[in-house]
Amino acid sequence: MNFPNRKRIILQTVEEKGSVEVKELAELIQTSEITIRRDLTAMAADGLIYRTHGGAMKVGLAINPVQFANKTAVNSENKDYICRLAAQEINEGDIIFMDCGSTVFRLCQFIRNKRIQLITNSLPVVNELLDSEVKVNLVGGEVDSKRQAVHGLIANEHVARYRAHKAFLGVDGISAQHGLSAHSESEAGMTLAMASQADAVYMLCDSTKLEKDKYFHFAPLSLIQVIVTDQAANPDVLELYRERGVRIVN
Template identity: 30%
Template sequence: MSVLSLTDRHQFIINKLQETGSVSVVELSKELNVSAVTIRKDLELLEGKKLLYRNHGGATYTDPYITDRHVKDKLFLHEPEKERIGRLAAQLIQPNDCILIASGTTVYYFAKNINPTETLTVVTPGLNVALELNQYSNIEVIQLGGIMRKTSSSVTGAYAESILKDFSFSKLFLGVDGIDPEFGLSTTNMMEAQLNKKMIEASQKTIVLADSSKFGKKGFGKICDLSAVQQIITDSNAPAHLLTRLQEMGIDVKIADATKV
């Protein structure tokens, strides 16, 4: 590609962001045949015009940083997608399973779709998950104890973490606030992130349930690198380039398609 003018270069960057959702300094430098220093200056100017958000090594089209919101506000966001993800995830439960269900609205939709024909043992920090599953006579529910977070109606803290040492689970169904290829999984609360880490350690398999809005986002508290994840279930609106990267990392990605679930 011949060297473009400043205006054309900026338009190229914006077009690519609209197409892929994110760009990197290295890739833009090669594609536009200019130095990395020039690209960083371009990104700085475009961020000043509120056209993108810079991050380490590049930029994103939308703000990657998430603030904490009350569970009541999040429950009906992307509801159809969460419902389909929940139905698909419920198919993974085996007879006489012992599973761990974390907190969050997507895992709540998962809990609503659980109706096992045989016995099931569930441990959870989420009060809404525990109450939803407690109606079934063949599901034994163990509610973790600890400090109740008012915004999420779930517990966190050292006591909840210590209880997990006495259990071993076949699967962890984990909800997150952000999935970023470099930063990993994250949530808006650091104590919740710490509890989630302990849940991963106690489980043989970690299954992330996340609608497409969580991709390319970052919460304050890092849970883990993506290398700790075996499977992600999301919806068909998830960015294809990020799903490809996840699959290249060896993560099994399942799409809860409206026509199939």
């Protein structure tokens, strides 16, 4: 019995029973426990199951994964807080941009029932809003599988064809002095493209990202009009941004 076959059996068992034990599986598949443990570790790494002591559990979204769901768990209360505020800024009939940040993704749940037009380059966002009131326009171009989003030259050009009322964007780092910075060039390109086509640019960033500089600086602070952040943000820091004409929502 080889790994793919065991994998199939394990998945099926987990799916049926909700949770399984290592012993149980070893007995069922007629192999050693250490082998099962190794299988479970590998499968958990792929997000197919949830590993527990002594066994494994079914993970809700694992089969049809928007793997994004796991990543968003970090700082999730803060992110939800931010998104709730951001959602209040969106009115019926608005045309908005959303990029592919993990914070921005959580905005989806708060805008499901708004009748708005959305332009995005994020695949999880599109999936999330497929059956909603929101009319979605997807940016075309090269798919970046790691970020589950569309980036590149063609994507930027696509964005340039639209004009929106508001852009809701994430960023890796932001500082009052040096402006916006990112880990990757392509993400920065998309941020710029959307920002330049929007009447108002909203940065959704939890307080940990304030006054942090990442390696690639790509825009001055003047690119944005609003920062939406959480209540853990230092008031003195926020004042820095206000002085430079940025509206703070928190």
